[in-house]
Amino acid sequence: MKTIEVPALARVEGEGGLYIGLKDGKVIEIRLDIYEPPRFFEGFLVGRFFQEVPDITARICGICPVAYQMSSVTALEKALDVEVSPQVYALRRLMYCGEYIESHALHIYLLQAPDLLGQPSALDLAVIAPDVVKNALRMKKIGNEVLKAIGGRSVHPVNACVGGWYRWPDVAPLQALLPELEWGLEAAKETVQWSLTLPYPALEIDYEFVAIHHPEEYGIMHGDVSSSKGNKTSVADYEMRYFEEHVQRSNALHGHTAFGGTYLVGPLARLNLNHAQLLPAAQKALKDAKLKLPLKNPYKSLIARAVELVHFYEEAIQLIKTYQPDGPAHLDLKLKAGEGCGMSEAPRGLLYHRYKIDDQGMVKFAKIVPPTAQNLPRIEADLFALAPKLVKMEQEQATLTAEHLVRAYDPCISCATHFLKLKIGEVGHD
Amino acid sequence: MTVTPKAHSKPKVAVYKFSSCDGCQLSILNLEDELLDLASVLDIAFFLEATRTVKPGPYDVGIVEGSVTTPHEAERIKEVRAECKFLVSLGTCATAGGIQALRNFARVDEYARTVYSHPEFLQYLETSTPISAHVPVDLEIWGCPVNKGTVIEALAALLQNRKPNFPPSPVCLECKLRGIICVAVAQGIPCLGPVVHGGCGALCPANGRGCYGCFGPSSAGNFSALVACMIPHDRYPNETANLLRSFSSHAPAFRAAADLALKAATGKETK
Numbered sequence: 119m120k121t122i123e124v125p126a127l128a129r130v131e132g133e134g135g136l137y138i139g140l141k142d143g144k145v146i147e148i149r150l151d152i153y154e155p156p157r158f159f160e161g162f163l164v165g166r167f168f169q170e171v172p173d174i175t176a177r178i179c180g181i182c183p184v185a186y187q188m189s190s191v192t193a194l195e196k197a198l199d200v201e202v203s204p205q206v207y208a209l210r211r212l213m214y215c216g217e218y219i220e221s222h223a224l225h226i227y228l229l230q231a232p233d234l235l236g237q238p239s240a241l242d243l244a245v246i247a248p249d250v251v252k253n254a255l256r257m258k259k260i261g262n263e264v265l266k267a268i269g270g271r272s273v274h275p276v277n278a279c280v281g282g283w284y285r286w287p288d289v290a291p292l293q294a295l296l297p298e299l300e301w302g303l304e305a306a307k308e309t310v311q312w313s314l315t316l317p318y319p320a321l322e323i324d325y326e327f328v329a330i331h332h333p334e335e336y337g338i339m340h341g342d343v344s345s346s347k348g349n350k351t352s353v354a355d356y357e358m359r360y361f362e363e364h365v366q367r368s369n370a371l372h373g374h375t376a377f378g379g380t381y382l383v384g385p386l387a388r389l390n391l392n393h394a395q396l397l398p399a400a401q402k403a404l405k406d407a408k409l410k411l412p413l414k415n416p417y418k419s420l421i422a423r424a425v426e427l428v429h430f431y432e433e434a435i436q437l438i439k440t441y442q443p444d445g446p447a448h449l450d451l452k453l454k455a456g457e458g459c460g461m462s463e464a465p466r467g468l469l470y471h472r473y474k475i476d477d478q479g480m481v482k483f484a485k486i487v488p489p490t491a492q493n494l495p496r497i498e499a500d501l502f503a504l505a506p507k508l509v510k511m512e513q514e515q516a517t518l519t520a521e522h523l524v525r526a527y528d529p530c531i532s533c534a535t536h537f538l539k540l541k542i543g544e545v546g547h548d
Numbered sequence: 549m550t551v552t553p554k555a556h557s558k559p560k561v562a563v564y565k566f567s568s569c570d571g572c573q574l575s576i577l578n579l580e581d582e583l584l585d586l587a588s589v590l591d592i593a594f595f596l597e598a599t600r601t602v603k604p605g606p607y608d609v610g611i612v613e614g615s616v617t618t619p620h621e622a623e624r625i626k627e628v629r630a631e632c633k634f635l636v637s638l639g640t641c642a643t644a645g646g647i648q649a650l651r652n653f654a655r656v657d658e659y660a661r662t663v664y665s666h667p668e669f670l671q672y673l674e675t676s677t678p679i680s681a682h683v684p685v686d687l688e689i690w691g692c693p694v695n696k697g698t699v700i701e702a703l704a705a706l707l708q709n710r711k712p713n714f715p716p717s718p719v720c721l722e723c724k725l726r727g728i729i730c731v732a733v734a735q736g737i738p739c740l741g742p743v744v745h746g747g748c749g750a751l752c753p754a755n756g757r758g759c760y761g762c763f764g765p766s767s768a769g770n771f772s773a774l775v776a777c778m779i780p781h782d783r784y785p786n787e788t789a790n791l792l793r794s795f796s797s798h799a800p801a802f803r804a805a806a807d808l809a810l811k812a813a814t815g816k817e818t819k
Contacts, residue, residue: 129596129597129598129599129600130597131570131597133565153620155566155567155617155618155621155672156617156660156663156664156670156672157567157617157647157648157676158648158651158656158659158660158662158663159647159663160659160662160663161651161654161656161658161659161660161662161663162647162648162650162651162654162659164662166790167784167787167790170790170794173760173794174647174794177569177571177646177647177692177795178569179569179570179571180568180569180570180571180572180573180574180575180693181570181571181574183569183571220578224574224577228577228598232600238599238600238601239598239599239600239601240598241583241584241587241592241598241599242599242601244584244587248584251584252584255580255581255583255584256580258578258580259578259580259581262578262580269755270748270749270751270752270754270755271693271695271748271751272578273571273572273574273575273578273693274571274692274693274762276751276752276755276757277755279757284755284756284757285755285756285757478784478785479784480784480785521600530570
């Protein structure tokens with residue numbers, strides 16, 4: 119009987135462990151253990167002024183602070199019963215484009231691609247394929263530059279507020295990014311072509327895909343929650359259909375549908391449900407790729423991220439070209455007691471927030487459902503599906519294949535709540 | 549202190565994560581223009597967010613992101629210190645306890661019950677504390693997140709065996725250098741700029757809002773004077789205290805100033 123131990127899972131955001139239990143050569147138990155320490159955001163948000171919330175929730179995740187800011191401002195605007203102007207919304211999408219570009223370029227090239235190319239890291243990859251890594255860093259940098267031009271810095275930007283923006287960003291620094299964004303758009307198209315040539319492990323899963331869907335735009339902020347099983351849920355009813363369970367081995371809460379099933383959020387879900395809303399260059403890249411949708415291989419979420427990269431470069435270019443700050447940057451908010459929920463698509467999937475505030479604007483209740491918490495049961499189920507193949511593999515290959523699966527999810531364990539330990543051993547003897 | 553073990557050999561660097569958002573480690577990966585050059589002069593021996601390769605210690609430089617919030621972390625930081633010649637705290641979690649140090653002013657068990665249905669499954673400490681509260685630290689880099697330029701300066705200084713040049717001036721001076729009109733004086737917006745360590749480039753005032761203190765206390769700040777000026781401008785109950793009790797809340801200067809602000813506010817109410 120083989121026992122595989124990897125001291126820690128690399129190239130993910132956070133710490134977790136993986137246990138694969140065997141009996142008589144068959145896999146009987148798989149667990150993804152999350153050791154990321156709890157930080158109790160929903161506890162200390164209570165008693166804070168509503169306008170502090172987007173700055174505080176950004177600190178849940180350094181990789182997707184914009185997602186946290188956007189879900190919280192959307193929820194708090196609902197609680198205050200206000201709607202922002204189209205210009206404010208367009209600039210929010212532009213900032214989100216920056217985060218998608220940065221996060222996807224990081225994940226595709228620095229976190230997942232080394233698995234497909236047999237390298238321990240992008241730094242090692244840079245030794246054998248320097249141009250690939252240099253281009254990847256250049257692509258990623260443009261996303262960070264968009265974030266900087268709007269919010270002052272790429273990690274925990276400072277310009278977003280409930281009701282809009284503290285200040286309209288200057289037009290010139292955004293326009294100055296257009297040549298690099300045009301370069302990035304071409305590099306993203308090449309990324310899609312390149313992504314099709316990579317040796318993905320074979321695995322097809324019949325997922326329930328869940329994502330925000332909007333008929334007129336690629337759903338990331340506005341719209342309903344759509345499922346591949348055909349049902350649509352409004353953001354307000356999300357908790358009725360999807361909820362979290364606290365599992366003993368994990369500091370993260372696990373998501374399930376109200377019917378007990380697992381579901382998948384993130385790039386595969388978005389691409390499968392929302393490909394009709396992709397902008398033309400991304401549509402063309404997807405068509406040229408000749409993919410059969412829905413994509414059901416979790417490892418191929420890399421391809422979905424690549425197509426999304428094309429989309430978000432394209433959308434960023436459009437939004438900068440049409441950016442004309444007009445009117446007040448933020449609404450003049452009148453305090454009132456209320457409750458509101460808000461959702462947005464973080465690069466790794468749906469992020470739900472709900473708040474109650476009192477008539478002084480103080481937070482009375484906060485609930486946050488991060489994407490990785492929703493995907494955790496699905497990752498475990500995928501590992502189960504993969505297990506019969508794992509037990510036949512050499513140890514090193516089995517370890518890499520299982521780790522790769524977890525990494526393909528782009529899990530943000532800091533969000534969900536870090537070490538992945540892969541142990542394959544006889545249950546009761548480990 | 550010299551971190552280069554001998555000529556022509558690259559210093560071995562380890563990057564560790566404690567309780568944090570990963571944003572400061574990401575700030576290292578966000579050094580897009582410098583990352584490959586850095587990798588050619590440093591031996592990145594342990595950096596889980598970037599590589600599967602784990603080279604055994606001891607390491608010449610250890611960089612720690614995050615604060616200590618669990619019994620396991622309190623033990624692990626001692627092991628980290630033992631295997632690193634030069635230890636750097638990276639970011640406001642590691643230097644001051646971070647946003648999660650807000651538990652230090654509350655009952656953490658209540659937080660646990662609020663967030664988790666089975667708090668008995670969790671292991672956590674009553675407080676979130678900086679690395680320096682547990683082991684000696686050789687260099688502190690503040691910021692939530694840290695500024696890329698500051699990280700480069702720190703690494704360059706280590707490679708060149710010199711002290712890093714971290715100006716002690718507050719955010720307020722950075723505003724003046726950028727020609728930004730003072731948001732506090734001109735618009736009455738509460739701003740911690742006069743007492744907060746510079747390094748961000750006065751980002752918040754540049755965006756028309758007050759500094760919220762994510763780079764921690766400046767050694768030159770007159771906290772009691774600022775608190776007295778700010779309190780009359782509070783736009784909601786305890787705004788000044790809340791500002792001080794956010795990202796660097798556990799830093800001693802911020803703790804004392806927040807207590808002062810709360811006392812002043814209570815005094816005002818009873819008059």
